[in-house]
Amino acid sequence: MTMRQQYDVIVVGAGSMGMSAGYELARRGLKTLLIDAFDPPHAMGSHHGEPRLIRHAYSGGPTYVKLALRADERWRELEAATGEKLLERSGxxxxxxxxxxxxxxxxxxxxxxxxxxxxxxxxxxxxxxxxxxxxxxxxxxxxxDAGYLYSEKCITAYRKLAVEAGARLLTNTFVTGIRPEKAFVTVTTGEESYIADQVVLTAGAWYRSFASLIDVPVRxxxxxxxxxxxxxxxxxxxxxxxxxxxxxxxxxxxxxxxxxxxxxxxxxxxxxxxxxxxxxxxxxxxxxxxxxxxxxxxxxxxxxxxxxxxxxxxxxxxTPDEDFLIDAHPEHPNVLLAGGFSGHGFKFASAVGELLADRIELGSWGRDIDLFSLSRFSPTKSTNSL
The missing domain is CATH 3.30.9.10 (D-Amino Acid Oxidase, subunit A, domain 2)
Incomplete structure (x- = not known):
């Protein structure tokens, strides 16, 4: 096994949330590696089949409403940055x-x-x-003022901008291990190994593959x-x-x-x-x-x-309550978790990527997301590595 160069951040799972986070991190100058088991956008996760609704008068209270409005702003910024039509105001x-x-x-x-x-x-x-x-x-x-987003076009746009900003993307690459230490995290993929100061786990429907690292109730x-x-x-x-x-x-x-x-x-x-x-x-x-x-x-x-x-x-x-999971690993703060989004999450991807990047760059989430904390689930089993 060979040791690759160190990154500031490794994003495991480059679907909607992961690709958005990768772009946000790379454009801020952080040395970013994105790893996906397939070649996004693809049909193996939750983002294919194009349109996804975007709404703002949301159930779940102010946390969701404010996040939806911020996501809308970020989608418009993505449109401006790419010149692509990504959001339709159909109502x-x-x-x-x-x-x-x-x-x-x-x-x-x-x-x-x-x-x-x-x-x-x-x-x-x-x-x-x-x-x-x-x-x-x-x-x-x-x-x-609501409508729908072209999901695959959105991910393609984030991918293009992330790579242009300096992010490295590994496609068709399965992560076989994540080992957190106090100062860094080692991520292995078959015969290769990478290290980073921090890791973002946005594995989507594949979250259960990482149950030995963090056993969260994402099904x-x-x-x-x-x-x-x-x-x-x-x-x-x-x-x-x-x-x-x-x-x-x-x-x-x-x-x-x-x-x-x-x-x-x-x-x-x-x-x-x-x-x-x-x-x-x-x-x-x-x-x-x-x-x-x-x-x-x-x-x-x-x-x-x-x-x-x-x-x-x-x-x-x-998740059991259908609210998102966005939090740090309870034992390893250099591992961030983001999951449980399907069914109503895609519209928030632009804002979730920003949240994760803020947490890594600035040390805080930038907004109240207690609703999405891991602590609401009990018991939670966690170990030191995958």
Missing amino acids: VLNIADPNVYSYEGRFPDAANYGVRIEDLTARDIRERWPGVVVPDHYRAMFEP AVRKVVGWFRPENDSFDAGSFPGFTYGDASGGYYGFPSIGGAGVKIGRHDGGVPWQPGEPLEPFGAYPDDEADLRAALEAFLPGAAGELIRGVACKYEI
Whole structure:
């Protein structure tokens, strides 16, 4: 085994959070190494399949709302730096059966932080978007300034800028060991070994691979999304918003038909457990893969429930309470942890990368993120190395 040169920071996992952090670190002049088991953007994690919703009137209180607004600023800065269109202001229509879920708890935070929202009745919804079919007692919260991000383009943009800023990126490289010491951390990849002052672990759905270093309750599940052919152009991007939908059957999210790709829909809850190293069964491996998504469309967007154009399987990585994990290792402060983002995390990637870079460069997170602390989980097993 050969010892490579030392870095200021090594980022293990260069997906959405890791690539954002790598760019932030490199542009600040820190000698940065990014290592990914694949070649991002790729289809082995949680970021493929393009659009991801970005919303600001968020559940979870001010921590999320302020972080979402900061993330929005950072996405616009990324657009300016690359000249790429990464964010579409389509608006997001959040529909719910009030017997199951209410958005009213978000209204005070929206007012406090200047987030524009509209409280809509079922009649309002049907009049503005005739393709939506909802019972009379349903309600919706519409965010006109929300929209969606082109996830793969975002990661490609961060990758380009990170490398231009001096970061080194190792692709198709599995990390086989992380050994923290008091003054440095050693990271091994097969026959090679690297050392750094600090390490950022952003392993996504592969977090369980590092359980011997830090046993955190981040689990991975197989999820599916599908694109369906609408019956007319009323569901096209530019006239139809991004959306979420919740009733007794579950919670769903989706997007208008972008460039004729079809209306995209996925389900937030549920999923099949997955472990790192296991094969990911493709879309259609389970009868419910298409049937579940189609049933939701038939219930509230029947005009979009046409032919299945495409379906893909991906991975969620989630914590028990579905809040993020952003913290330092309890025994090794030179190892930072960031995980549990899937399902609602991509929109925050630009701000999370900044948080991690602030912690490394300045010694503090730069904002109150106690909500994401590791200490909320107990017990937590940790050891000295992987």
